Amino acid sequence: MERKVRVRFAPSPTGALHIGGVRTALYNYLFARQHGGDMLLRIEDTDSTRFVPGAEEYIIEALQWLGIGIDEGIGVDTPLNTRGPYRQSERREIYHRYVRQLLDAGKAYIAFDTPEELEQKRKQTPNFQYDASTRNQMRNSLVMSKEEVEQYIQEGKQYVVRFKVEPDEDVHVHDLIRGEVVINSNILDDKVLYKSADDLPTYHLANIVDDHLMEISHVIRGEEWLPSAPLHVLLYRAFGWEDSMPQFAHLPLLLKPDGNGKLSKRDGDRLGFPVFPLEFHDQKTGSVSSGYRESGYYPEAVINFLALLGWHATGDQEIYSMEQLISDFSLDRVSKSGAKFDYEKGKWFNHQYLQLRDNKLVAEEFMPVLEAHGIARDIYPQATIEHIVGLMKERVNFVSELWEQCDFFFVAPTGYDEKSLKKRWKEDSPRHMQELLAMLEAQDDWSAEALDNLVMPWIASKEYGVGLVMNAFRICLVGAARGPHIWEITGVLGKEETLRRVRTALQRLSI
RNA sequence: GGUGCUAUCGUCUAGCGGUUAGGACAAAAGAUUCUCAAUCUUUAAACCGGGGUUCGAUUCCCCGUAGCACUACCA
Numbered sequence: 001m002e003r004k005v006r007v008r009f010a011p012s013p014t015g016a017l018h019i020g021g022v023r024t025a026l027y028n029y030l031f032a033r034q035h036g037g038d039m040l041l042r043i044e045d046t047d048s049t050r051f052v053p054g055a056e057e058y059i060i061e062a063l064q065w066l067g068i069g070i071d072e073g074i075g076v077d078t079p080l081n082t083r084g085p086y087r088q089s090e091r092r093e094i095y096h097r098y099v100r101q102l103l104d105a106g107k108a109y110i111a112f113d114t115p116e117e118l119e120q121k122r123k124q125t126p127n128f129q130y131d132a133s134t135r136n137q138m139r140n141s142l143v144m145s146k147e148e149v150e151q152y153i154q155e156g157k158q159y160v161v162r163f164k165v166e167p168d169e170d171v172h173v174h175d176l177i178r179g180e181v182v183i184n185s186n187i188l189d190d191k192v193l194y195k196s197a198d199d200l201p202t203y204h205l206a207n208i209v210d211d212h213l214m215e216i217s218h219v220i221r222g223e224e225w226l227p228s229a230p231l232h233v234l235l236y237r238a239f240g241w242e243d244s245m246p247q248f249a250h251l252p253l254l255l256k257p258d259g260n261g262k263l264s265k266r267d268g269d270r271l272g273f274p275v276f277p278l279e280f281h282d283q284k285t286g287s288v289s290s291g292y293r294e295s296g297y298y299p300e301a302v303i304n305f306l307a308l309l310g311w312h313a314t315g316d317q318e319i320y321s322m323e324q325l326i327s328d329f330s331l332d333r334v335s336k337s338g339a340k341f342d343y344e345k346g347k348w349f350n351h352q353y354l355q356l357r358d359n360k361l362v363a364e365e366f367m368p369v370l371e372a373h374g375i376a377r378d379i380y381p382q383a384t385i386e387h388i389v390g391l392m393k394e395r396v397n398f399v400s401e402l403w404e405q406c407d408f409f410f411v412a413p414t415g416y417d418e419k420s421l422k423k424r425w426k427e428d429s430p431r432h433m434q435e436l437l438a439m440l441e442a443q444d445d446w447s448a449e450a451l452d453n454l455v456m457p458w459i460a461s462k463e464y465g466v467g468l469v470m471n472a473f474r475i476c477l478v479g480a481a482r483g484p485h486i487w488e489i490t491g492v493l494g495k496e497e498t499l500r501r502v503r504t505a506l507q508r509l510s511i
Numbered sequence: 512g513g514u515g516c517u518a519u520c521g522u523c524u525a526g527c528g529g530u531u532a533g534g535a536c537a538a539a540a541g542a543u544u545c546u547c548a549a550u551c552u553u554u555a556a557a558c559c560g561g562g563g564u565u566c567g568a569u570u571c572c573c574c575g576u577a578g579c580a581c582u583a584c585c586a
Contacts, residue, residue: 010586011586012585012586014585014586044586046585046586047584047585047586049585050585050586111584113584114584115583115584118583118584119583126512127512127513127582129513129582158584159584160584162584175516178516178517181515181516182515183514183515184514186514187513187514187515187582188514189582191583192583192584194584195584196584197584198584202583202584202585202586203585203586204586207586222580223516223517223579223580223581224580224581224586225580225581225586226515226516226580226581227514227515227516227580227581227582228581228582230515250516252516252517252579253579253580255578255579257522260578260579261578261579261580262579262580308523308524308535309523310523312523312524312525313525314525314526315525315534316524316525316533316534316535317534318523318534318535318536335517335523335524336516336517336518337516337517337518337578337579338516338517338578338579338580339522339523339524340522340523341522341523342522342523342536342537344522344536344537345522345523345535345536345537346536347536348535348536348537349536392548392549394548394549394550395547395548395549396548396549405547405548420546420547423546424545424546465545466545467544467545467546468545469545470545470546471545471546472545473545474545474546474547475546478546478547480546480547481545481546481547482546482547482548483546483547483548484546484547484548484549485544485545485546486545486546
């Protein structure tokens with residue numbers, strides 16, 4: 001009875017997609033691809049009060065950017081979309097039907113207790129729980145007459161439908177990552193399945209109904225759902241769907257890098273790194289949250305980084321392409337414990353992918369940075385830009401960091417770094433530079449080799465000291481004691497510009 | 512408070528009864544060099560505690576401890 005693998009990512013559109021959610025989506029995707037199954041995207045918007053405009057579009061765009069493909073559901077227009085709608089707020093009639101079914105079977109009941117009343121009750125009774133031990137003291141269809149219930153509803157009184165959990169029963173949940181989890185039904189409360197106020201089900205009901213109707217084979221979700229998994233099992237049972245119930249896998253949580261607790265949006269702001277894939281503009285609050293894409297990350301790096309936060313193969317391999325992940329991933333190698341989010345390692349992954357990347361592409365990505373610094377696109381030949389990024393990329397994690405490493409290629413120094421001057425610009429330096437200038441003026445072959453053959457013997461014969469001369473020269477060209485090998489710099493600058501910078505420096509630095 | 516899950520270097524992790532407990536990030540030192548980086552080499556760094564089971568436990572079981580999650584008419 002091999003069942004087709006069908007998994008779903010089912011976020012709620014309450015804001016930007018959290019990085020932990022991204023990882024959940026990724027694991028679902030990897031699992032689906034590996035088994036030749038389907039990956040669905042469903043929007044769980046059953047809480048009308050928390051809906052954030054733009055969130056759905058954000059989710060779709062984020063998954064797209066990361067290369068997490070959707071086969072069915074929201075965001076894709078495909079003939080496979082035969083089990084829709086895939087937005088829960090558009091499935092009201094469906095839920096009505098199943099709520100009715102539970103009500104008729106006596107497995108759920110109508111309750112009129114207001115939120116205020118319940119809050120009051122919780123204050124009065126320590127550890128109050130709406131369950132078999134207390135439901136008879138409440139205002140619900142279990143204790144009221146049929147007529148009374150009818151009348152209440154006629155009057156427009158708001159109500160909820162609660163699941164009638166049978167007491168004292170051990171509920172077994174088989175988790176693909178954690179094994180058998182057993183919970184006694186006594187600790188479960190009579191969960192609200194449907195609220196009349198907005199005519200929508202709660203997560204629990206919608207989730208079970210949709211997973212069943214959409215023929216989901218595996219539910220891969222965050223660990224925060226583990227405590228309610230037994231409730232979900234009970235719901236499948238109540239509907240008579242236990243035979244086709246999906247298998248569960250509860251993923252470990254992503255934790256704060258410092259201290260304790262779940263990684264949250266605030267941590268990003270506090271520690272200065274993104275917790276969202278894309279920059280997000282909250283239309284309600286007007287706040288902007290940074291994203292990995294805008295921070296200069298390659299999607300491959302984010303995927304690789306996230307994949308290894310909670311999953312690891314047997315060996316020492318760390319660099320994984322999406323294709324490799326699809327073939328190597330397995331749920332039984334997902335760790336059970338939460339993973340602290342290590343942003344430094346994330347940067348390292350991007351560094352790796354930057355090194356692997358074709359210089360042509362890196363140069364293309366660097367163009368906007370150059371333009372932002374007033375360097376027009378056509379001033380330098382493409383080949384020169386490629387050469388420069390190829391030279392410098394090994395020292396940075398992001399393309400955006402390239403400018404501060406190689407600005408001197410494009411603009412002559414406007415000033416000279418004081419520290420460098422103090423350490424490297426000595427009394428004899430002006431004289432050395434004068435001599436060097438004279439030699440270079442007469443030099444025609446500007447290749448690194450020729451220059452080296454010209455300058456090194458001269459330094460040696462005069463016993464000036466290589467460090468002293470070369471660093472002074474570097475200060476003239478760069479404005480500071482940094483940058484790649486000096487002949488790389490002269491090579492890019494060319495003879496004219498090199499000489500010009502030395503003359504300028506002599507003017508400015510001779511006292 | 513209750514229930515559940517979890518527990519190897521600071522961090523992510525490998526290990527699935529016998530290992531000098533491995534790798535990576537971060538850290539430190541050295542090498543290289545005209546500088547700054549990068550790179551390479553090296554170093555430091557861990558089995559939460561206590562009981563069992565076993566010839567032998569990081570590994571299996573139990574208890575404790577700690578961390579986390581859940582405990583809404585949120586997902």
